[in-house]
Amino acid sequence: MKIIKVENNLLKHLISKIRDKNTDSFLFRKYISDISKILLIKFLEDENLVYKEIETWIGKLEQPFLEEDRYVFIPILRAGLPMLDGALEILPNSKAGFLAIKRDEETLESKIYYKRLPDLKNKIAVILDPMVATGGSLSLAIDILKEENPEKIISLNIIAAPEGLERLKTKDFVMYIAQIDEKLNDKGYIIPGIGDAGDRLFNT
Numbered sequence: 001m002k003i004i005k006v007e008n009n010l011l012k013h014l015i016s017k018i019r020d021k022n023t024d025s026f027l028f029r030k031y032i033s034d035i036s037k038i039l040l041i042k043f044l045e046d047e048n049l050v051y052k053e054i055e056t057w058i059g060k061l062e063q064p065f066l067e068e069d070r071y072v073f074i075p076i077l078r079a080g081l082p083m084l085d086g087a088l089e090i091l092p093n094s095k096a097g098f099l100a101i102k103r104d105e106e107t108l109e110s111k112i113y114y115k116r117l118p119d120l121k122n123k124i125a126v127i128l129d130p131m132v133a134t135g136g137s138l139s140l141a142i143d144i145l146k147e148e149n150p151e152k153i154i155s156l157n158i159i160a161a162p163e164g165l166e167r168l169k170t171k172d173f174v175m176y177i178a179q180i181d182e183k184l185n186d187k188g189y190i191i192p193g194i195g196d197a198g199d200r201l202f203n204t
C-alpha cells in the first residue's frame, strides 16, 4: 500500500462540516461528494494525458485529455454511493461497478453480498469508500478486484483509523486519504470520525 495524504484548507473545512452532527443528510451527501472530487483531482494529477485532435472555433487543434474510459469507479455500497456521484460529475464518461460489502456487527468480519463489475482488464479500478475503520471491507474489495486483473487499483477514502491502515499495509494499491483519525472504539467506529456514514447519508 502506498498512502497519499491529501491536504488543503477546503478539505479541512469539509471534513469539519461532516463531523458536525447538525449537518443534515442532504448537505452531508453533498460534502461527501465534494470531498471525493478533491481526492479525485489529486489522483488525476498523477495520470497520463493523451493528445487528440478536436475542432475548435479557430480550426483543428491537438489538445490534452484524460483517458476517461480507463477509469472504473467502484463504490462500496452503501456509503460509497455519494462518492460515485462526485466522481461521475467530473468524469461522466468513466464507468462504474458495484460491490456491496457489509460487516457483521458481532464479529466485525466483512462479507460481500453483491458484485457487479464491468471488464477491468487494462482499466484503473478506483474504489470509493468513505470510512476505513478495521480495513476489512477495503481489504476484501481489493482481493475481489485483483481477481479481475485491472491495470492498477486506487482507493479514494475520506477518514481512516490507524488500525485499518495497519491491516491494509501489505496490499498492492494506492490510497488517497483526506484524514487519518485517532483510533477505533470497541464497536469498530472511528474516533472522532463522523459516526455511521451510511446512516447519516440515508437518514436511517
Ligand code: URA
Residues within 6 Å of the ligand: 079, 131, 133, 188, 189, 190, 191, 193, 194, 195, 196, 197, 198
Ligand atoms: N463505518 C462508518 O460509517 N463509520 C465508522 O466510524 C466506521 C465504519
